[in-house]
Amino acid sequence: MSDSDQKIAIVTGANSGLGLETALELAGDSYKVVLACRSEANAKAAIAQINRAVTDPDVDFIPLNLIDRESIRQFAATFKERYGYLNLLINNAGVMGPPYTITANDLELQFDANHMGHFYLTSLLIERLDQDYETRIINVSSLAARRPYADIYFDNLNFIGNYDDGPKLYGMSGMVAYSQSKMANILFTMELKDRLAAAGKKIKAIVVHPGASNTQLSRNMPLYLRLMAPVLTRFMNISTQQQGAESLMYAAFRNDVEAGDFIGPTGQDERTGQPGRVPLPEKASDKALCEKLWALSEEKLGITFTIG
Numbered sequence: 001m002s003d004s005d006q007k008i009a010i011v012t013g014a015n016s017g018l019g020l021e022t023a024l025e026l027a028g029d030s031y032k033v034v035l036a037c038r039s040e041a042n043a044k045a046a047i048a049q050i051n052r053a054v055t056d057p058d059v060d061f062i063p064l065n066l067i068d069r070e071s072i073r074q075f076a077a078t079f080k081e082r083y084g085y086l087n088l089l090i091n092n093a094g095v096m097g098p099p100y101t102i103t104a105n106d107l108e109l110q111f112d113a114n115h116m117g118h119f120y121l122t123s124l125l126i127e128r129l130d131q132d133y134e135t136r137i138i139n140v141s142s143l144a145a146r147r148p149y150a151d152i153y154f155d156n157l158n159f160i161g162n163y164d165d166g167p168k169l170y171g172m173s174g175m176v177a178y179s180q181s182k183m184a185n186i187l188f189t190m191e192l193k194d195r196l197a198a199a200g201k202k203i204k205a206i207v208v209h210p211g212a213s214n215t216q217l218s219r220n221m222p223l224y225l226r227l228m229a230p231v232l233t234r235f236m237n238i239s240t241q242q243q244g245a246e247s248l249m250y251a252a253f254r255n256d257v258e259a260g261d262f263i264g265p266t267g268q269d270e271r272t273g274q275p276g277r278v279p280l281p282e283k284a285s286d287k288a289l290c291e292k293l294w295a296l297s298e299e300k301l302g303i304t305f306t307i308g
C-alpha cells in the first residue's frame with residue numbers, strides 16, 4: 001500500500017447498531033468499507049443510509065453469515081479476489097439471548113456466531129492483514145464478560161439441559177451462554193495477540209466493549225419490554241448507538257492503543273462515558289485457558305489457524 005492507497009475496512013454486522021455507526025464513521029473518514037452482512041436487503045438499506053450521510057462514500061457489500069462455514073469461505077474468497085490488502089477487520093456482529101438454538105455446526109448459536117464465525121473469518125483473512133505497516137483486528141466483546149459466571153464451559157459448551165437456567169437480562173435467558181461467547185472474544189484476542197507478536201507481525205489484535213447502548217441487540221427481549229425501551233433507556237445509564245460505537249472508533253483510530261488492550265466506556269460502571277483503556281477480566285491472563293479455547297476452536301472448525 002502506498003500513501004496514496006485507500007485504507008480498507010471490513011465491518012461484520014454493518015447493517016445495524018454499532019456496526020452501522022462504525023461503517024458510517026469509517027466511510028466518513030475516507031475508508032473503503034466492506035459491509036459483511038447476512039441480509040442483502042438490510043445491507044442495501046445500510047448503504048442507502050451511508051450514502052445519505054456521507055459525501056462520496058466508498059462502500060462494498062459481500063454477504064456473510066457467521067454460522068454458515070461455506071458463507072465464511074465465500075466471503076473470504078470474494079474479498080481476496082477484489083482486494084489485495086486489508087487495514088482493519090472489525091469483528092462486530094453478534095446475537096444475544098435467542099431462544100435455545102443448536103446450529104448446523106452442532107454449536108450453541110451465540111458461541112457459533114459471536115466467536116467461532118469470527119475466529120474462522122480471521123484465520124482466512126489474516127494474510128491480507130499481514131503487511132509491512134500496522135493493521136488492526138478489533139473484536140467486540142461485552143460487559144457480559146465481566147460477569148462472575150463468564151467462562152468457557154468446556155464440559156457442556158452447548159448448555160445442554162441448562163440454557164434457560166441462570167440470571168435473565170430484561171427477560172432474556174441464555175445469558176450465561178452469551179457471557180461464554182463474549183469471554184471467548186477476549187480470550188481469542190489475547191491468544192491472537194501473543195501469536196502475532198511471536199511471529200513478528202505488525203497486526204494489532206484489540207478487544208473492545210461498547211458498554212450499554214440502545215441497538216437492535218435487544219431484539220430477543222419480550223415485546224412489552226421492547227415497547228417500553230425508549231422510556232426505560234432514559235433512566236438506565238444507556239448510551240445511544242453513536243456513543244456505543246465510540247469505543248470501536250477509539251480502538252480503530254488512536255495511535256496509543258496497544259495490542260491486547262481492552263477499550264470501553266470509562267464512565268459509571270463502564271456502561272457509558274468517554275472510551276479508554278479498561279481492565280481486562282482476570283481470566284484474560286490465563287494463558288492455558290486462552291490456548292485451550294484456541295485448540296477447541298481449531299478442532300471444531302477442522303482447521304489449523306496459521307500465522308505467517
Ligand SMILES: NC(=O)c1ccc[n+]([C@@H]2O[C@H](COP(=O)([O-])OP(=O)(O)OC[C@H]3O[C@@H](n4cnc5c(N)ncnc54)[C@H](OP(=O)(O)O)[C@@H]3O)[C@@H](O)[C@H]2O)c1
Nearest residue numbers: 013016017018065066067092093094142212213215216217
Ligand atoms: N448494544 C450493546 O449495548 C452492546 C453491549 C455489549 C456488547 N455488544 C456487542 O456489540 C456487537 C454489535 O451489536 P449491536 O448492539 O450493534 O446489535 P445489533 O443492532 O443487533 O447488530 C448486530 C449485528 O450482527 C448481525 N448478525 C447477527 N448474527 C449474524 C450472523 N450469523 N451472521 C452475520 N451477521 C450476524 C446482525 O445482522 P441482522 O440484522 O441480519 O440480524 C446485525 O447486523 C455485538 O457483538 C454485541 O454482542 C453490544
